[in-house]
Amino acid sequence: MAFGLMFLCLELKAQDPHYSQFYSSPLNFNPAMAGTVDGTFRINTIYRDQWTSILQDPMTSFSLGADIKLTLDQGGFKKKPDFLGLGIVFNTDRIKTFDLNTTSVSLMGAFHKSLSERKTRYLGGGFLIGVVQRNVNYEDLVFQDQFNTLDAFNLPTSENFPTNNFGFVDLAAGLNYLSKTDRAKINFGVAYYHFNRPNISFYQDDNCATCGVETENRLKARMTAFASATLDINPSFGLSPRLLIQAQDQFKEATIGNNFIFKFPTNPGNAIHFGTWVRVVDNHDNFGIESIILMAGIEKKNILIGLSYDHALNDLIQDRLGMNSFELSLTYIGEHDNSFDTCPKF
Numbered sequence: 324m325a326f327g328l329m330f331l332c333l334e335l336k337a338q339d340p341h342y343s344q345f346y347s348s349p350l351n352f353n354p355a356m357a358g359t360v361d362g363t364f365r366i367n368t369i370y371r372d373q374w375t376s377i378l379q380d381p382m383t384s385f386s387l388g389a390d391i392k393l394t395l396d397q398g399g400f401k402k403k404p405d406f407l408g409l410g411i412v413f414n415t416d417r418i419k420t421f422d423l424n425t426t427s428v429s430l431m432g433a434f435h436k437s438l439s440e441r442k443t444r445y446l447g448g449g450f451l452i453g454v455v456q457r458n459v460n461y462e463d464l465v466f467q468d469q470f471n472t473l474d475a476f477n478l479p480t481s482e483n484f485p486t487n488n489f490g491f492v493d494l495a496a497g498l499n500y501l502s503k504t505d506r507a508k509i510n511f512g513v514a515y516y517h518f519n520r521p522n523i524s525f526y527q528d529d530n531c532a533t534c535g536v537e538t539e540n541r542l543k544a545r546m547t548a549f550a551s552a553t554l555d556i557n558p559s560f561g562l563s564p565r566l567l568i569q570a571q572d573q574f575k576e577a578t579i580g581n582n583f584i585f586k587f588p589t590n591p592g593n594a595i596h597f598g599t600w601v602r603v604v605d606n607h608d609n610f611g612i613e614s615i616i617l618m619a620g621i622e623k624k625n626i627l628i629g630l631s632y633d634h635a636l637n638d639l640i641q642d643r644l645g646m647n648s649f650e651l652s653l654t655y656i657g658e659h660d661n662s663f664d665t666c667p668k669f
Contacts, residue, residue, distance in 0.1 A: 339516065339545055340386055340414050342369055343578065343600065343616045343631050345567050347652035350388040350412040352547045352567060353514040354431035355449030355499035358392040358408015362625070363657035365390050373648040383419070388412035390431075404442065408433040408449065422460035427493065429453030435499075444502045451495040451516075457523065458488040491521040493542075511550035517542045543572040558588045563596075575605040580616065596620035596629070612636050614647075627654040 340351040348369045349356035371384040390410030410433075415426045433449030461484055469476040497514030524540035551565040561584035568577045580600025587593045600616035614636055620629035633648040 339571070340384065340416075342371055342384070342386070342650060342652075343602070343633055343648070344369060344618065344629050344650050344652045345549075345578065346551060346565055347627070347629055347654055348386050348388060348412075350390060350410050350429075350431065351386060351414070352549060352569075353449065353497040353499055353512050354410070354451035354495055355433045355447045355497040355512055355514065356408075357390045357410035357431045357433040357449055358406060358435060359433075359447070359499065359501060359510070360390065360392055360656060363391065365654065365656050367652065367654040369650060369652040371648060371650045382416065384414070384416045386412060386414045405437050406435050408435065408447070422463050423457075424459070425455065425457050427453050427455040429493070429495075433499070443504070445500070447499040447501075447512075449497050449499070451493075451497075453493040453495075454490060455493050455521070456488070456490040457525070459525070461487055485526040487525070489525065489527070491523065492519065493517060493521055494519045497547075506555040508553040509550075510552070512548070514547045516545040516547070518544055520544065545569060545571040553584075559586050560584065561586065561594075563598075573607055576613075577603045578616070579603070580618075582618065582620070584622075592622070592624045594622040596622065600631075602633070625656040625658075627656075628652070629654075 340348070342348055342351065345352050347367055349359070349367075366387075366389045368387045369385070373382045373384070388410065389412075390408055393407040393409065395405045395407065408431075410431045412429050412431070413427070414429075415424065417424050429451050430453070431449055431451040433447050435445045435447035438444040438446055465476045466480045466482050468482075469478045469480050471478055493516075495514060495516040495518065497512060499510070499512035501510045502508070520541045520543075522539050523542045524538055526536050526538045527540075546569070548568045549566060552563065554562045554564075556562060563582040563584060564580070565582075566577065566579045569575070578600060580598055582596045582598035585595045585597075596619065598616075598618035598620075600618065601612050602614045602616065603611065604613040614633045616631055616633050618629060618631040620627065629650075629652040631650045631652075633650075635647055
């Protein structure tokens with residue numbers, strides 16, 4: 324059976340947003356992060372180019388998100404304001420070889436309860452509702468019965484194609500805690516994605532009771548947990564350690580690392596970032612370090628630019644190349660209306 328047929332008929336999993344610079348796309352790993360911005364609003368975008376060296380048409384991912392913070396006065400008492408966060412995020416994954424696309428638009432809202440009169444500690448909860456569309460171009464697929472036994476796959480196929488385009492609703496919820504002192508900011512939380520377990524099978528709307536394929540393929544729930552801190556060591560230097568853990572069915576992953584922040588005391592708001600990270604995976608056949616990640620970034624006032632490179636550890640210890648990825652991120656933070664920085668900038 325041709326690989327194209329296997330690709331459609333086996334249990335096909337949709338890829339969730341997966342970025343090494345997850346801190347540059349906070350709405351993708353916890354809806355409770357909506358509104359956690361030092362300013363009026365935040366816009367961020369991130370692009371990932373995956374496995375360029377081993378695939379003629381590599382898999383690409385793109386995300387565009389925006390969120391806004393709305394302060395609640397609590398009847399005029401402004402010493403202890405709660406606030407709302409509203410956000411929207413657009414995601415798309417594409418495998419060009421088969422022209423397989425997954426596109427989603429998600430809306431989220433979060434409520435952040437102040438735990439101190441000095442506005443230094445907050446507990447927030449958020450909810451996400453999204454619409455996801457999946458489609459594939461059958462013209463780019465080749466099947467075994469199309470081979471003319473000589474030199475080309477130019478015969479008609481007898482394969483029964485399902486609908487090549489469908490959509491579904493996706494749901495998620497999360498919690499987030501954040502705290503700040505004069506020299507440290509701490510942020511951690513958990514989230515639960517796909518708790519409605521949507522059916523992602525291309526065959527779900529077709530009468531395939533006797534064609535030997537599954538008409539139901541439920542998307543497994545994904546759980547995330549994260550922690551981050553920004554530590555001001557001195558006016559010229561800071562540290563920002565971060566951890567993201569994700570689990571989906573039998574697959575588990577942890578990304579952990581630290582960014583070194585070099586500031587310019589004579590030019591506040593400007594900094595250079597360098598970081599080293601590792602990704603550890605636990606899947607059906609192995610456990611260990613999957614890749615090493617190098618990151619560099621520039622912070623200029625309210626604009627943040629980041630570039631990262633994932634180098635697969637197997638490429639370093641085995642005679643093969645190509646399981647590497649690049650990411651580029653851009654974040655813009657709106658005009659600041661207070662001095663409480665609730666989320667790591669980069």
